[in-house]
Amino acid sequence: MGPPNMTAPEPRPGDQEGGSRVAVVAGSGSLPVAVVSTLRATGASPYVVLVEGEAKDDPVFDQSEHIRFRIEELGLLLPALRKARVGRLVLAGGIARRPRLRAIRWTFPLLRALPRLVAAFAGGDDKVLRTVVSIAEENGIEIVGAHEVAPGLLAPEGVLTRRGPVGTDRRDIEAASAAALAIGRLDIGQAAIAVGGRAVALEGIEGTDGLLARMANLRSHGRLAGKTRGVLVKHCKPLQELRVDLPAVGPETVAGAHAAGLAGIVVDAGKSFILDYDRTIALADEHGLFILGLKPEGGNL
Amino acid sequence: MGPPNMTAPEPRPGDQEGGSRVAVVAGSGSLPVAVVSTLRATGASPYVVLVEGEAKDDPVFDQSEHIRFRIEELGLLLPALRKARVGRLVLAGGIARRPRLRAIRWTFPLLRALPRLVAAFAGGDDKVLRTVVSIAEENGIEIVGAHEVAPGLLAPEGVLTRRGPVGTDRRDIEAASAAALAIGRLDIGQAAIAVGGRAVALEGIEGTDGLLARMANLRSHGRLAGKTRGVLVKHCKPLQELRVDLPAVGPETVAGAHAAGLAGIVVDAGKSFILDYDRTIALADEHGLFILGLKPEGGNL
Numbered sequence: 001m002g003p004p005n006m007t008a009p010e011p012r013p014g015d016q017e018g019g020s021r022v023a024v025v026a027g028s029g030s031l032p033v034a035v036v037s038t039l040r041a042t043g044a045s046p047y048v049v050l051v052e053g054e055a056k057d058d059p060v061f062d063q064s065e066h067i068r069f070r071i072e073e074l075g076l077l078l079p080a081l082r083k084a085r086v087g088r089l090v091l092a093g094g095i096a097r098r099p100r101l102r103a104i105r106w107t108f109p110l111l112r113a114l115p116r117l118v119a120a121f122a123g124g125d126d127k128v129l130r131t132v133v134s135i136a137e138e139n140g141i142e143i144v145g146a147h148e149v150a151p152g153l154l155a156p157e158g159v160l161t162r163r164g165p166v167g168t169d170r171r172d173i174e175a176a177s178a179a180a181l182a183i184g185r186l187d188i189g190q191a192a193i194a195v196g197g198r199a200v201a202l203e204g205i206e207g208t209d210g211l212l213a214r215m216a217n218l219r220s221h222g223r224l225a226g227k228t229r230g231v232l233v234k235h236c237k238p239l240q241e242l243r244v245d246l247p248a249v250g251p252e253t254v255a256g257a258h259a260a261g262l263a264g265i266v267v268d269a270g271k272s273f274i275l276d277y278d279r280t281i282a283l284a285d286e287h288g289l290f291i292l293g294l295k296p297e298g299g300n301l
Numbered sequence: 302m303g304p305p306n307m308t309a310p311e312p313r314p315g316d317q318e319g320g321s322r323v324a325v326v327a328g329s330g331s332l333p334v335a336v337v338s339t340l341r342a343t344g345a346s347p348y349v350v351l352v353e354g355e356a357k358d359d360p361v362f363d364q365s366e367h368i369r370f371r372i373e374e375l376g377l378l379l380p381a382l383r384k385a386r387v388g389r390l391v392l393a394g395g396i397a398r399r400p401r402l403r404a405i406r407w408t409f410p411l412l413r414a415l416p417r418l419v420a421a422f423a424g425g426d427d428k429v430l431r432t433v434v435s436i437a438e439e440n441g442i443e444i445v446g447a448h449e450v451a452p453g454l455l456a457p458e459g460v461l462t463r464r465g466p467v468g469t470d471r472r473d474i475e476a477a478s479a480a481a482l483a484i485g486r487l488d489i490g491q492a493a494i495a496v497g498g499r500a501v502a503l504e505g506i507e508g509t510d511g512l513l514a515r516m517a518n519l520r521s522h523g524r525l526a527g528k529t530r531g532v533l534v535k536h537c538k539p540l541q542e543l544r545v546d547l548p549a550v551g552p553e554t555v556a557g558a559h560a561a562g563l564a565g566i567v568v569d570a571g572k573s574f575i576l577d578y579d580r581t582i583a584l585a586d587e588h589g590l591f592i593l594g595l596k597p598e599g600g601n602l
Contacts (some may be wrong), residue, residue, distance in 0.1 A: 182483045188500045199489045200506035205524050206515075214507075214515065223506055 020087025020142075022149055023047040025069075026055040027093030030275045031146060031153075031248050033058045035092045038150035040064065047084045049077065054095055071095065078139050088142045090149055094207075146273070147246060153277075155249075155293040157269035160281055163290045165264055169231055171197035173266055173292075176233035184237035190247045193262065195230035208234060208249075212256030219261050229263035236271045236296060249291075250275030251283050258287040269293030321388025321443075323450055324348040326370075327356040328394030331576045332447060332454075332549050334359045336393045339451035341365065348385045350378065355396055372396065379440050389443045391450055395508075447574070448547060454578075456550075456594040458570035461582055464591045466565055470532055472498035474567055474593075477534035485538035491548045494563065496531035509535060509550075513557030520562050530564035537572045537597060550592075551576030552584050559588040570594030 022039060024046050026032030032048075037060050039046040048066035055061070067080060081089065133143045147154050159165075165173065172194040179192035179199035189203030193215050201218060203211045212232065218224060234247045249267055257265055265284070267274070274280055274291075284291050323340060325347050327333030333349075338361050340347040349367035356362070368381060382390065434444045448455050460466075466474065473495040480493035480500035490504030494516050502519060504512045513533065519525060535548045550568055558566055566585070568575070575581055575592075585592050 179484070179487055179489055182487055183480070183503065186480055186483055186500060188480055188503065193505075199487060202484065202489065202503040202505055204494075204500070204502035204519070205522055206502075206519060218505070218507055221506055 021045070021047055021085050022088045022090060022144075023049055023081055023084065023086040024090045024092055025049045025051060026061065027051050027091070027095040028054040028056070029093045029248070030056070030250050030252075031273060032056070032092040033060055034153055034273070034275045035090060035146045035150050036060050036064055038152060044149075047081075047086055049080075051093075051095055054093065078136075078141070081141060086141065088144050088149075089136060090144055090146050092146045145246065153273045153275065155267045155269050155272050155274045157293045157295055160274075160291045160293060161264075161284045161289065163264075163285075163288055165231070165290055165292060166229075168197075169229060169263055169290075172229070172231040172263075173233060173294075175199045176231050177235065177266070180233045180235040181238065184235055187237060190237060191232060191234040193230060193232050193260070195224055196227040200224065200230075208232075209252060209256050212253070212260045212262075215260035215262070216256075228261065230261065231264050231266060232257050232260075232262055233266040234268075234272065236268045246272055248273035248275055249280065251279050254280055254283045254287065254289060254291075257289060262289065264290035264292060266292045266294055268296040271296050322346070322348055322386050323389045323391060323445075324350055324382055324385065324387040325391045325393055326350045326352060327362065328352050328392070328396040329355040329357070330394045330549070331357070331551050331553075332574060333357070333393040334361055335454055335574070335576045336391060336447045336451050337361050337365055339453060345450075348382070348387055350381075352394075352396055355394065379437075379442070382442060387442065389445050389450075390437060391445055391447050393447045446547065454574045454576065456568045456570050456573050456575045458594045458596055461575075461592045461594060462565075462585045462590065464565075464586075464589060466532070466591055466593060467530075469498075470530060470564055470591075473530070473532040473564075474534060474595075476500045477532050478536065478567070481534045481536040482539065485536055488538060491538060492533060492535040494531055494533050494561070496525055497528040501525065501531075509533075509548075510553055510557050513554070513561045513563075516561035516563070517557075529562065531562065532565050532567060533558050533561075533563055534567040535569075535573065537569045547573055549574035549576055550581065552580050555581055555584045555588065555590060555592075558590060563590065565591035565593060567593045567595055569597040572597050 022044060024032055024036050024039070026036070026048055028051075032055060036046050036048055040060065040063070046064055048061050048064045050061060050066055050068045052068055052070045065084070069077060069080075136143050174194075175198050176192040176194035179194070179202055180190060183189045183192065183202050189205075189211075191203040191208045191211055192199050193201045193211065201211060201215050206214070215230075232253075234249060236247055247267065249265060249272070253265060270293075281291065323345060325333055325337050325340070327337070327349055333356060337347050337349055341361065341364070347365055349362050349365045351362060351367055351369045353369055353371045366385070370378060370381075437444050475495075476499050477493040477495035480495065480503055481491060484490045484493065484503050490506075490508075490512075492504040492509045492512055493500050494502045494512065501524075502512060502516050507515070516531075533554075535550060537548055548568065550566060550573070554566060571594075582592065
């Protein structure tokens with residue numbers, strides 16, 4: 001059911017297939033920048049929704065048609081997207097802040113969705129995202145994954161750096177992988193670090209950069225004394241809503257892993273992003289770290 | 302098979318049943334103090350092995366017959382225990398530091414056990430502990446759990462404080478409990494914290510006090526803004542070697558939970574320790590925290 005009083009959007013030059021313009025909701029981190037840049041490089045003219053308090057300042061946003069948007073104004077977003085003839089929406093980057101209920105500008109579709117949104121916020125991240133997706137789609141906007149509009153950002157398979165894992169890293173990869181999957185299954189986090197063959201630190205709400213910063217401090221812990229190397233494994237959550245929250249690593253992850261004394265980073269090939277690929281790999285090579293893309297058990301998208 | 306050239310130990314007044322003296326290997330934390338105090342209160346004369354760099358200074362140790370012991374001297378421990386007529390050994394408290402191989406004083410039984418010890422150190426904590434237990438028992442020393450010589454330290458069932466959990470705490474208890482069990486199953490940690498119905502921080506190698514310190518900082522994280530309360534759940538690992546590493550909470554846990562803004566603490570009734578019980582409960586009451594002992598699914602010991 002399409003929105004009322006609206007003619008079908010007409011194709012514009014440079015837009016994606018179907019004449020339906022792509023909007024990018026830009027949350028925190030570098031993924032939104034990468035997605036918008038990639039879209040522009042393919043000739044599209046993405047409509048950028050900068051989430052206040054989350055989206056970075058970046059020239060590529062200024063160069064694109066964009067609006068600034070407070071999460072409390074969620075109800076105003078749908079009309080704005082319709083006006084801009086947006087048919088497909090990419091949610092990119094983190095939105096850590098939850099709306100303050102008293103500041104929300106209520107609109108009718110939002111009120112109608114309220115019970116579901118409340119239930120979703122009570123659940124994990126995944127539940128929130130799946131709910132937002134279904135509400136948007138009921139309003140005639142298709143949510144697509146960043147990997148669908150920018151597949152070049154997906155991590156390739158294999159060793160991506162000059163160095164690869166050495167023998168002892170294999171046990172760390174196994175231990176961290178099992179831990180990351182276990183916490184992912186519970187919708188807690190995506191990443192885990194193993195040193196000396198055992199998982200020693202797990203991602204919670206602090207995110208991967210926070211986990212790595214913590215690991216740097218843990219290095220002096222008695223039980224890690226004399227232990228070197230160690231691996232960060234970041235997995236797509238088993239039940240992840242793939243269209244909205246694919247794991248990403250980038251130069252900051254590499255810098256954090258290096259500061260934490262780790263030997264390398266493992267990501268899901270084809271199911272996670274490597275942001276700023278050239279700089280990420282160059283930085284890893286500079287520090288002697290490996291980055292390995294492993295085919296996840298569930299296969300590619 | 303008993304040790305050679307040794308007569309059977311004779312009963313001494315105040316010793317435990319069977320005339321076999323109890324030794325307490327005192328690692329870090331308050332558990333060893335609690336165990337030695339409890340033993341002395343029952344009239345026993347425990348032989349205390351203070352692990353250097355781990356055991357606290359405490360008057361109750363000075364009042365007991367004791368030796369100081371570097372973990373590299375593991376091979377000398379068995380003869381010392383035999384000389385002191387020790388037949389039962391309690392391992393209490395953490396031993397975070399791993400022996401430096403080059404500093405180890407090798408003895409024949411130790412050399413014989415080496416392959417197993419190396420394999421054990423490559424595995425998790427549980428594996429190390431199970432291996433140490435089996436080596437001691439082959440040498441005629443029975444390893445008993447702290448709860449066997451000091452059952453009064455075990456957490457009772459039910460609400461132990463003036464306040465109990467409120468309605469919204471139940472979701473936190475469920476979420477933290479599921480998370481703690483998941484990481485316990487992987488032999489990573491025992492504790493997890495949930496806020497607003499979801500697990501937000503998981504114990505790694507930093508231990509429960511480290512986890513709580515971290516949580517205090519996470520309070521300012523955007524995703525937790527406006528959220529209050531939250532619960533720490535600490536579970537016995539499903540495959541835990543019960544004789545050597547039962548989870549414990551005490552006044553420091555309560556202070557840490559209070560500083561982290563939590564509403565309460567949940568432990569396994571009959572399968573975990575509450576150290577310094579009166580002070581722990583009084584401090585929780587002072588801060589308005591609850592402590593709840595829940596019957597673990599596997600039942601009591």
